[in-house]
Amino acid sequence: MPRRRSPDTRRLILDRATDLASVEGLEGLSIGRLAEALEMSKSGVIGHFSSKEDLQLQTVEAARALFEAAVIDSQASRRAEHGRERLAALVESWIAYVASEVFAGGCFFWAASAEFDGRPGAVRDRVRALTQRWLETLEAEVRLAQRLGEVSDDEEPAQLAFELHAFVQEANWARQLLDRTDAFDRARRAVERRIAAAAPGALAANDA
Amino acid sequence: MPRRRSPDTRRLILDRATDLASVEGLEGLSIGRLAEALEMSKSGVIGHFSSKEDLQLQTVEAARALFEAAVIDSQASRRAEHGRERLAALVESWIAYVASEVFAGGCFFWAASAEFDGRPGAVRDRVRALTQRWLETLEAEVRLAQRLGEVSDDEEPAQLAFELHAFVQEANWARQLLDRTDAFDRARRAVERRIAAAAPGALAANDA
Numbered sequence: 001m002p003r004r005r006s007p008d009t010r011r012l013i014l015d016r017a018t019d020l021a022s023v024e025g026l027e028g029l030s031i032g033r034l035a036e037a038l039e040m041s042k043s044g045v046i047g048h049f050s051s052k053e054d055l056q057l058q059t060v061e062a063a064r065a066l067f068e069a070a071v072i073d074s075q076a077s078r079r080a081e082h083g084r085e086r087l088a089a090l091v092e093s094w095i096a097y098v099a100s101e102v103f104a105g106g107c108f109f110w111a112a113s114a115e116f117d118g119r120p121g122a123v124r125d126r127v128r129a130l131t132q133r134w135l136e137t138l139e140a141e142v143r144l145a146q147r148l149g150e151v152s153d154d155e156e157p158a159q160l161a162f163e164l165h166a167f168v169q170e171a172n173w174a175r176q177l178l179d180r181t182d183a184f185d186r187a188r189r190a191v192e193r194r195i196a197a198a199a200p201g202a203l204a205a206n207d208a
Numbered sequence: 209m210p211r212r213r214s215p216d217t218r219r220l221i222l223d224r225a226t227d228l229a230s231v232e233g234l235e236g237l238s239i240g241r242l243a244e245a246l247e248m249s250k251s252g253v254i255g256h257f258s259s260k261e262d263l264q265l266q267t268v269e270a271a272r273a274l275f276e277a278a279v280i281d282s283q284a285s286r287r288a289e290h291g292r293e294r295l296a297a298l299v300e301s302w303i304a305y306v307a308s309e310v311f312a313g314g315c316f317f318w319a320a321s322a323e324f325d326g327r328p329g330a331v332r333d334r335v336r337a338l339t340q341r342w343l344e345t346l347e348a349e350v351r352l353a354q355r356l357g358e359v360s361d362d363e364e365p366a367q368l369a370f371e372l373h374a375f376v377q378e379a380n381w382a383r384q385l386l387d388r389t390d391a392f393d394r395a396r397r398a399v400e401r402r403i404a405a406a407a408p409g410a411l412a413a414n415d416a
Contacts, residue, residue, distance in 0.1 A: 023326040105326045110381075114322030117384035118231040118313045128385055162394045166378030170370060173318075173377060176325035177336055186370045197405065 010048045013038065014062035017055065021063075022105030025115045026056045026123060056123045063108040064130055070097040072137065084150040084195060087141045091164050091191050098172050099184040106176040110169055135161050142198075152200045160198055167191050218256045221246065222270035225263065229271075230313030233323045234264045234331060264331045271316040272338055278305045280345065292358040292403060295349045299372050299399050306380050307392040314384040318377055343369050350406075360408045368406055375399050 016038050021029055030052070035042045049055040071077065071093045080089035098107045105111055109131055116124040135158075142157040151160070171187035174180040196202060224246050229237055238260070243250045257263040279285065279301045288297035306315045313319055317339055324332040343366075350365035359368070379395035382388040404410060 025323070111322055113381060113385045114319055115233070117381075124385075132386055159394055159397060162378060162382070162391075163375065163398050166374040166398070167371065169381060170374030170377055173321060173325075174370070177321045177332075178340055183370075186367055189367060190371050190374070 009044070011062075013040075013045055013048060014058055017059040018063045018066065018108055019104050021056075021059055022103035022108045022111050024105075026059060026112055027115060029055055029059065031055070053122060057126060060112065060123065060126050060130070063103075063112075066102060067097070067109070067134075070102070082141070083145040083148040084199070087138065087145055087151075087164075088191070088195055090138065090141060091168065091195075092188070094168055095171065095184050095187055095191070098168065099175075107169070107172040110172050135165060138164060149200065151198045152202070155198050160194070163194055164191055167194070217252070219270075221248075221253055221256060222266055225267040226271045226274065226316055227312050229264075229267055230311035230316045230319050232313075234267060234320055235323060237263055237267065239263070261330055265334060268320065268331065268334050268338070271311075271320075274310060275305070275317070275342075278310070290349070291353040291356040292407070295346065295353055295359075295372075296399070296403055298346065298349060299376065299403075300396070302376055303379065303392050303395055303399070306376065307383075315377070315380040318380050343373060346372060357408065359406045360410070363406050368402070371402055372399055375402070 013034060017029055017034060020033065020037055024033075031042050031046050031049070034040075034055075035045045038045070049058065071090065074089075074093040074097075076096075077086065077089045077093050080086040109127060112123075112127045113131065116127055138161040139157040142151055142155065142160050145151040146153055146155070146157070167187040167190040171183040174183035174186070180186075221242055225237055225242060228241065228245055232241075239250050239253050239257070242248075242263075243253045246253070257266065279298065282297075282301040282305075284304075285294065285297045285301050288294040317335060320331075320335045321339065324335055346369040347365040350359055350363065350368050353359040354361055354363070354365070375395040375398040379391040382391035382394070388394075
């Protein structure tokens with residue numbers, strides 16, 4: 001049953017691809033594997049992609065779009081006032097997104113990071129650029145919170161972003177490998193405490 | 209050139225296998241790939257392993273032995289007094305170990321976690337058990353530090369271990385994917401500060 005290359009079919013394929021890739025890896029993606037998972041013919045899948053790398057890159061873009069819609073452009077993130085409140089909302093939206101298991105294998109970008117960090121090429125470059133951009137979004141919000149007087153000037157934005165980012169990646173890891181259902185609550189506690197410790201008055205926490 | 213199944217050859221093969229697996233994944237390991245990397249004949253490699261899973265499991269054990277020797281049984285860890293000093297020494301030994309790039313692809317267990325978290329079986333079970341044991345080692349040291357009066361009783365050992373563990377995994381991720389050479393120093397700063405905040409007197413940090 002060959003199909004036209006409709007945008008809807010492409011979206012359906014990529015939706016399944018992000019899910020499969022989170023479990024089996026981007027390298028495990030193939031036209032055959034996708035056709036099987038979608039109960040489509042290979043010919044229905046193949047026309048949408050010019051190469052395996054194109055399939056991988058389009059899958060990364062699909063995951064990016066889902067992430068941005070659910071985290072950066074979420075109602076919770078957009079409604080929060082800029083500063084500490086927005087910083088907390090961004091991280092909480094991210095935790096909720098990963099915890100909701102949108103992808104069967106947990107955080108798409110975490111899985112793609114581990115798979116591609118040692119494989120030079122366009123896929124690694126794109127995954128790297130997107131995760132870098134997310135870290136920079138968090139850093140920019142820390143800087144803005146500092147200008148607003150809500151985060152101590154002693155905090156280095158990149159350091160605070162590193163720590164907050166670490167808690168969420170750790171939760172994803174603990175959930176996926178150790179089946180720890182409490183992992184996201186641990187991340188929430190760590191994030192809440194760390195953001196509280198970054199407040200201008202929280203001196204003891206800024207001593208170290 | 210067929211070889212006898214000497215323990216030295218086996219060790220040589222497994223040493224290369226841990227390195228290859230950290231870059232290309234445990235699933236990428238094969239007798240052929242190892243023979244090529246070691247410039248040995250396939251017949252020189254094959255006799256040491258009863259199956260692909262056996263090769264993977266033996267590779268995990270080799271990585272475990274390296275980790276334990278370099279981190280848990282390191283001079284720095286053993287010389288440190290039990291309590292906060294030992295906790296800090298264990299985490300610092302781990303950071304130094306990962307930063308030293310013993311494996312070409314960074315932390316072996318992080319890579320294996322991401323690869324096998326979605327693949328049920330003996331390899332996942334073993335990786336899971338070993339990483340779980342490492343977290344429990346950190347938790348036990350936190351509990352001991354509490355009994356010694358060096359860590360606040362308000363700290364939940366599993367939560368503190370989660371956070372310290374998170375910083376090191378984040379550093380490995382940032383080093384491998386983002387090529388951040390400052391990642392391990394960020395982890396060190398985060399660990400030092402977090403352990404300082406866990407001291408019985410550091411009230412502001414324990415408020416959140």
